[in-house]
Amino acid sequence: MRVMDAKPKLNLPPPFDEAMHRHEREIMRFVLRASGNREDALDLFQETWLRAYRAYGQLDSAEGLRPWLFRIASNLCLNRKRDRARRARVIADTELREEHAGAILPMHESALHLKSMLRRLPNKQRQALVMRKLGGLEYGEIAVALGCSEEAARAGVYLALKKLKAE
Amino acid sequence: MQEKREIYFEDGAEIPDDMIDELLREAHTGLARVLNRIRRPLARIAVIDSSIGDLLAAQSTRGLVALRFMDSEDATLLLAALRRRFDVVEDDAVAVEIGSEIERLMRGDTNAISARAVDLSLVESDFQRRALTRLRRVPAGSVISYRGLAVALGMPSGQRAIGNSVASNPVPIYVPCHRVIRSDGSLGNYGGGPERKLKLLRAEGFGVDSQRRVPPEAVYGHWRSRIFCRPTCSAVRQAERRQWLIFADPERAKRFGMRACKLCHPA
Numbered sequence: 147m148r149v150m151d152a153k154p155k156l157n158l159p160p161p162f163d164e165a166m167h168r169h170e171r172e173i174m175r176f177v178l179r180a181s182g183n184r185e186d187a188l189d190l191f192q193e194t195w196l197r198a199y200r201a202y203g204q205l206d207s208a209e210g211l212r213p214w215l216f217r218i219a220s221n222l223c224l225n226r227k228r229d230r231a232r233r234a235r236v237i238a239d240t241e242l243r244e245e246h247a248g249a250i251l252p253m254h255e256s257a258l259h260l261k262s263m264l265r266r267l268p269n270k271q272r273q274a275l276v277m278r279k280l281g282g283l284e285y286g287e288i289a290v291a292l293g294c295s296e297e298a299a300r301a302g303v304y305l306a307l308k309k310l311k312a313e
Numbered sequence: 314m315q316e317k318r319e320i321y322f323e324d325g326a327e328i329p330d331d332m333i334d335e336l337l338r339e340a341h342t343g344l345a346r347v348l349n350r351i352r353r354p355l356a357r358i359a360v361i362d363s364s365i366g367d368l369l370a371a372q373s374t375r376g377l378v379a380l381r382f383m384d385s386e387d388a389t390l391l392l393a394a395l396r397r398r399f400d401v402v403e404d405d406a407v408a409v410e411i412g413s414e415i416e417r418l419m420r421g422d423t424n425a426i427s428a429r430a431v432d433l434s435l436v437e438s439d440f441q442r443r444a445l446t447r448l449r450r451v452p453a454g455s456v457i458s459y460r461g462l463a464v465a466l467g468m469p470s471g472q473r474a475i476g477n478s479v480a481s482n483p484v485p486i487y488v489p490c491h492r493v494i495r496s497d498g499s500l501g502n503y504g505g506g507p508e509r510k511l512k513l514l515r516a517e518g519f520g521v522d523s524q525r526r527v528p529p530e531a532v533y534g535h536w537r538s539r540i541f542c543r544p545t546c547s548a549v550r551q552a553e554r555r556q557w558l559i560f561a562d563p564e565r566a567k568r569f570g571m572r573a574c575k576l577c578h579p580a
Contacts, residue, residue, distance in 0.1 A: 158396075170337060171337070178333075191336070192344045199351065202400075203397045
């Protein structure tokens with residue numbers, strides 16, 4: 147074996163756990179500042195690292211690590227804000243529609259109930275249900291909006307309805 | 314619905330360290346559980362500076378999973394495939410271990426590489442896995458034709474498929490794709506270039522003649538019957554010589570546990 151004169155120049159990012167150890171504090175600070183509350187911050191923090199882990203093999207240089215992590219975190223924060231805004235609109239819509247149906251149920255109670263039930267649904271299912279039943283979208287369109295397959299969109303609506311009916 | 318505890322920060326206001334610490338502790342309990350569920354297996358990788366060129370090597374917990382000459386076109390593709398499948402860590406110990414085995418092989422110690430397990434998890438198809446597993450049984454000092462390997466796998470007209478399987482071998486040298494030659498007796502191509510194929514074969518004791526073809530003193534061993542013959546033997550002609558294992562000389566065929574043909578007396 148010849149003498150190894152130079153270290154291999156693969157320039158790979160560090161092992162994932164080391165990357166996490168190095169950058170977790172600043173990522174936590176970032177998501178906490180962006181979201182302004184601890185539940186969201188915890189969520190965003192975990193989601194950031196899960197996504198980073200899944201895509202870690204595609205990151206091809208050690209220097210790119212930090213900006214890459216921040217891009218994931220900030221994209222997630224933006225998505226979350228957008229979802230919040232959308233959800234607020236949907237809930238307002240829901241309340242309006244419930245007013246029409248007020249003859250059957252006392253309005254405030256049913257609206258509040260639906261609102262809280264909707265909130266408890268997983269994100270994908272809630273979005274799918276809202277788009278289908280309140281937005282009147284086709285399953286194909288929902289699939290595109292949520293970035294999933296048409297079958298998954300269909301299943302999301304079905305599962306959401308099932309859960310709502312069960313309550 | 315649980316009320317959220319809101320924390321608001323003015324622009325530039327400090328977030329206290331102990332709050333970050335507490336959040337990190339809380340985040341890690343759940344995160345560790347989910348991460349452990351989706352963890353990829355570990356592979357240690359290194360670049361070996363060997364006498365036949367720089368090699369990228371990857372060792373998983375099950376064995377050598379990838380080996381590639383750094384100057385070959387698909388070295389980066391292979392690295393990408395590795396990183397999709399494995400959590401990759403650079404480890405110079407791999408370069409030392411594998412590198413010393415390859416150097417021993419290049420000095421003629423054909424046992425140097427036989428003890429190491431090979432992990433074929435980068436192989437996509439069952440057929441390729443079968444072909445490569447079978448190829449591992451072709452001993453050092455002998456070669457086989459693409460056609461011969463196809464016959465050994467029970468598909469006599471599958472030499473093209475074998476060619477593709479062998480060409481995309483993720484673990485060359487250890488899965489000896491350099492021991493596969495063309496049916497006409499010429500060396501054929503090699504992922505690391507024909508020069509390296511020649512060097513590897515020579516190191517293993519399989520010399521070729523000046524035209525880079527199977528030498529005249531080579532003998533043809535029949536895999537099943539364990540009998541070896543001269544190329545001119547009628548038995549070889551009958552069974553088609555393309556289907557046989559070719560040994561550099563009678564000695565090596567004997568060492569592989571074969572006996573000489575009683576018709577042509579090759580030994």
